[in-house]
Amino acid sequence: MTEQAATPATEEYLAVIYRLSRQAEPVPLALLAEQLGISPISANEMVRKLARAEMVTYRPYEGVTLTEAGRQRAEVMVRRHRLWERLLTDVLGLPWDAVHAEAGRLEHATSDLLERHLAQYLEQPSTCPHGNPIPGQPQRLEGARALSSLATGERGRVLAVVNEDAALLRALGQAGLVPGAELEVVAAEPALGSLAVRVGDRHVALALAAAAQIMVGAPEGQGS
Amino acid sequence: MTEQAATPATEEYLAVIYRLSRQAEPVPLALLAEQLGISPISANEMVRKLARAEMVTYRPYEGVTLTEAGRQRAEVMVRRHRLWERLLTDVLGLPWDAVHAEAGRLEHATSDLLERHLAQYLEQPSTCPHGNPIPGQPQRLEGARALSSLATGERGRVLAVVNEDAALLRALGQAGLVPGAELEVVAAEPALGSLAVRVGDRHVALALAAAAQIMVGAPEGQGS
DNA sequence: TAAAATATTTAGGTATACCTTAATTATAGC
DNA sequence: GCTATAATTAAGGTATACCTAAATATTTTA
Numbered sequence: 001m002t003e004q005a006a007t008p009a010t011e012e013y014l015a016v017i018y019r020l021s022r023q024a025e026p027v028p029l030a031l032l033a034e035q036l037g038i039s040p041i042s043a044n045e046m047v048r049k050l051a052r053a054e055m056v057t058y059r060p061y062e063g064v065t066l067t068e069a070g071r072q073r074a075e076v077m078v079r080r081h082r083l084w085e086r087l088l089t090d091v092l093g094l095p096w097d098a099v100h101a102e103a104g105r106l107e108h109a110t111s112d113l114l115e116r117h118l119a120q121y122l123e124q125p126s127t128c129p130h131g132n133p134i135p136g137q138p139q140r141l142e143g144a145r146a147l148s149s150l151a152t153g154e155r156g157r158v159l160a161v162v163n164e165d166a167a168l169l170r171a172l173g174q175a176g177l178v179p180g181a182e183l184e185v186v187a188a189e190p191a192l193g194s195l196a197v198r199v200g201d202r203h204v205a206l207a208l209a210a211a212a213q214i215m216v217g218a219p220e221g222q223g224s
Numbered sequence: 225m226t227e228q229a230a231t232p233a234t235e236e237y238l239a240v241i242y243r244l245s246r247q248a249e250p251v252p253l254a255l256l257a258e259q260l261g262i263s264p265i266s267a268n269e270m271v272r273k274l275a276r277a278e279m280v281t282y283r284p285y286e287g288v289t290l291t292e293a294g295r296q297r298a299e300v301m302v303r304r305h306r307l308w309e310r311l312l313t314d315v316l317g318l319p320w321d322a323v324h325a326e327a328g329r330l331e332h333a334t335s336d337l338l339e340r341h342l343a344q345y346l347e348q349p350s351t352c353p354h355g356n357p358i359p360g361q362p363q364r365l366e367g368a369r370a371l372s373s374l375a376t377g378e379r380g381r382v383l384a385v386v387n388e389d390a391a392l393l394r395a396l397g398q399a400g401l402v403p404g405a406e407l408e409v410v411a412a413e414p415a416l417g418s419l420a421v422r423v424g425d426r427h428v429a430l431a432l433a434a435a436a437q438i439m440v441g442a443p444e445g446q447g448s
Numbered sequence: 449t450a451a452a453a454t455a456t457t458t459a460g461g462t463a464t465a466c467c468t469t470a471a472t473t474a475t476a477g478c
Numbered sequence: 479g480c481t482a483t484a485a486t487t488a489a490g491g492t493a494t495a496c497c498t499a500a501a502t503a504t505t506t507t508a
Contacts, residue, residue, distance in 0.1 A: 009495060029455080042496055044456065049495095060456060061504060091315070092341040102338055109329035117316040233465060253485080266466055268486065273465095284486060285474060 006053070008108040011077050012036065013046055014055060015107070017064055018074035022162065026063030075135035076115075080107040082128035083118045089129040090122070094176075096129050097169035130169065131160025131179035131215070143218070147183075148195065148211035155184045156216035163213040172214075175204040182219055230277070232332040235301050236260070237270055238279060239331070241288055242298035246386065250287030299359035300339075304331040306352035307342045313353040314346070320353050320402075321393035355384025355403035355439070356394065367442070371407075372419065372435035379408045379442035387437040396438075399428040406443055 003159075019025045033043035051058040055070035066074055084103035088094040094102065110118075119136075126137040133139045144159050158181045161172060172178065177197045186203065187196040196205045199221050244251045246402050257267035275282040279294035290298055308327035312318040318326065333341075343349075343360075350361040357363045368383050382405045385396060396402065400423045410427065411420040419435045423426050 005259075007494070023356070029395050039493090039497065041457085041498080046495075048457095061454090088341075092338070094337065098337060102335060105333035109333045110327060111329075113318065113322060114312070114316070114326055117312075119317055121316050170469075179443055194355060231464070262465090263467070264485075265468080265487085270465075272487095285484095 001055070009046070010050065010053075010055075011108055012049060012104075014066065014070055014074040015077040015081065017056065017066055018071065019080055021066065024063070026057075026059065026065040032064060043203040077107055079135045080110045080115055080118075082132065082134045083115065083122060083125070084110070085128040085130070086125050086134075087118060087121050095170075096173060097166040099129065100164035101166065127179070129158065129179075130164055131158065132162065132164075133160075143190075144215040145217075146212050147185075147197070147214040147216045148208045150185045150195075150216065151189065152185055152188045155182070155219045157182050157219050158214060159217045160215045161213055162215060168210060168213065172210075175206075176200060176202055177204065177206075177214065183216070233270070234274065234277075234279075235297070235332055236328075237274060238290065238294050238298040238303040239305065241280065241290055242295065242302055245290065248287070250281075250283065250289040252287045256288060301331055303359045304334045304342075306356065307339065307346060307349070308334070309352040309354070310346050310349050310358075311342060319394075320397060321390040323353065323389065324388040324393075330432055339345045351384065351403070353387055353403075355382065356386065356388075357384075368439040369407075369441075370436050371421070371438040371440045372432045374412065374419075374440065376409055376412045379406070379443045381406050381443050382438060383441045384439045385437055386439060392434060392437065396434075399430075400424060400426055401428065401430075401438065407440070424438045 003114060013032075016032060017027050020031060020035060024031065029040055029043055029047065032047070033040040036043065047056060047058050050056045050070070054067055055073065056064045056066055056197055058064050081103045084106045085099045088099040088102055089096055124137055125134060126139060128132055132154070145156075147156070150156060158177055160181050161169060161177075177183070181199055184198045185195065186198050189195065190208065193208050194205060195208060195211045196203060198204075233444040239258075240256060241251050244255060244259060244330070248255065253264055253267055253271065255269070257264040258305055260267060271280060271282050271288055274280045274294070278291055279297065280288045280290055282288050305327045308330045309323045312326055313320055315389060348361055349358060350363060351357055369380075371380070371382075382401055382403050384403060385393060385401075401407070408422045409419065412421050413419065414432065417432050419430055419432060421430070
């Protein structure tokens with residue numbers, strides 16, 4: 001019913017490092033500072049504090065890596081975050097591009113007891129509404145590739161949107177690029193930094209930077 | 225989607241002052257400090273800061289009163305608090321003596337958008353699980369009396385438990401003294417500081433201090 | 449390899465919200 | 479009316495988590 005861990009700020013750092021670790025390991029300080037919306041100097045201070053507490057290891061000019069203790073704490077926060085996202089969309093009906101910010105606040109106000117009841121009510125979901133895995137549940141992703149790495153003619157199914165930026169999510173939702181959507185790459189133009197895909201009978205053009213945030217698996221009937 | 229107001233600490237003070245105002249007006253500083261679990265000196269500091277912000281008026285040696293602006297802000301917080309209590313008990317199934325503490329954290333992490341969706345999903349409830357009114361919804365209490373003021377032989381129906389202390393709520397729940405329960409005062413002993421009531425076919429003895437926290441209305445079929 | 453561009457660290461500062469100790473009130477009992 | 483009790487204020491301190499400016503490293507690149 002209580003929180004064993006440090007402060008909301010500490011929790012937030014660990015959670016963000018955890019998420020960014022999937023894209024870059026170790027996580028560069030500049031990226032971390034940008035994601036948290038604070039100055040690199042402040043990020044540096046906090047990271048050194050976290051290193052002293054043995055939640056992360058920090059190598060200057062390289063980046064930050066979670067220790068085992070840090071990873072465990074981060075997973076608790078990410079789990080709570082994504083459970084809230086599920087409740088907010090599936091039960092309370094908030095739009096999928098709004099729930100990341102909401103859950104970002106609620107996760108720090110969530111006790112063990114509440115987490116258990118949330119997970120039970122939602123029937124132990126394995127992903128958030130954006131398709132990202134909920135730690136502590138059995139996972140079956142793997143074999144996922146970034147949409148930006150597909151060649152012309154390749155087909156796939158959207159598994160997750162890694163970056164939960166609201167503007168990006170809103171646009172993807174309108175384009176039908178949501179978890180479960182079947183797609184085919186119509187034209188990949190790495191040199192032009194752009195990609196055209198067909199989603200159902202709709203055609204969508206998107207920047208490679210955006211496509212890099214979308215994880216794709218095998219199309220239906222070809223499960224890995 | 226955003227919070228216009230100050231800090232969580234400020235919100236917490238206003239909400240507690242709002243709740244205590246029902247029992248004592250103006251609210252004595254000592255009571256406020258005790259409820260918040262902080263020293264009277266710190267409470268004094270914060271109250272003077274709130275007075276400077278024109279959220280309360282403070283008369284030394286008397287107590288604190290909310291201004292119109294303070295009352296409005298407090299009602300938002302109390303509304304969010306009690307909406308969460310409803311969701312936590314009715315939907316997620318947490319015990320009624322645990323939800324006050326949980327909601328006390330969640331209320332500060334709740335946006336306007338989320339509040340609207342909560343209220344809509346819960347179908348605009350008018351009371352929290354303990355029977356206390358949710359501001360912003362049509363109310364129909366009035367005419368309620370403290371159980372401690374009833375004489376031997378008087379009957380009534382529990383409307384609300386004003387004090388949401390977990391230990392008290394747990395005991396009342398076991399005794400069946402929950403909102404809606406019909407009761408009869410079997411023996412009122414003001415001089416002994418105790419009261420005996422019948423709830424259904426159970427008999428319960430409780431201290432006057434506890435009985436003072438229970439609001440009672442007319443028994444069934446005698447609606448005011 | 450040296451200069452330019454980046455990153456990091458040091459130093460000093462801010463605001464919030466607590467705290468304790470000590471001095472100064474005011475209220476209430478006698 | 480005076481004194482004991484209690485409440486209030488003043489003064490100074492702590493921790494957190496930010497900030498900017500300036501100094502110092504380290505990479506990168508030309």
